[in-house]
Amino acid sequence: MERPLRLPAAVAAALHVSLAGLLAAAVLAIFVFAPTEETMGLTLRILYLHVSVAWAGLACFLLVAGAGALYLLRRDLRWDHWAAAAAEVGWLCSTLTLITGSLWAHAAWNTWWTWDPRLTATAVLWAVYCAYLILRSGLEDPHRRARAGAVLAVIGLIDLPMVAMATRWFRGIHPPSPQMEPAMRLALLLSALAFTGLFGLLVACRRRQLQLQEMLLRLEQDSDV
């Protein structure tokens, strides 16, 4: 039975301290150093959170599909643990993307929702995450669960270019990458890095838990025998 991967304590502590520093820097950049935009005012600061969680949601789905594909190739449940952990965190990011986007839309366009191509593709991604999690929760056998999830994730990958490129391929209300002042660009970069680090840490913690759960299940089965 393989031991769960664990970083040396000093490396883990250094990573945690760096992440805390990055998050603090991002909060300062978003709320103190980034200039207030003239038209949207303070509401524009939602952008730093919205773009960061949207990016993290996409990155998590890439991980879900990538780990799923590796599971299908190698039949190793460790890849499925990565996929399952990334799907939970990705669902969280995707939900936050829709909520923060909706709040932004209400302030900017005076509507909570519109069937813009980017918004629709993002809603489809959220639905794929939901389907993935519901499908997994309905299957008991770990390998059957991993296989079904991996197939769904690989199929769901079709939606990713739609989310990323919708503003270039189709005409809609959602703006493509806007022109920004350097200070705003820096705040956006810092927040994207900080949120990616935070969600990456959550994925790593959850993956370790899933691996421990599987090891415990095997121990319980062995002790029953």
Next chain:
Amino acid sequence: METLIAAYLVALVAIVLYVARLGAEQQRIRRTLESLQSQHENADSAGPPASKAA
């Protein structure tokens, strides 16, 4: 201003709830591990099975 606060508050609450869920799951894993450990110790102290002893 209210919209800005609402957006960041929702994100904060969602992340805190997810971390709390991870914490609860970790507690459950620890309890299961402890119960397995005590079962194992009890089995050891009870000695070898009768068929093997015979």
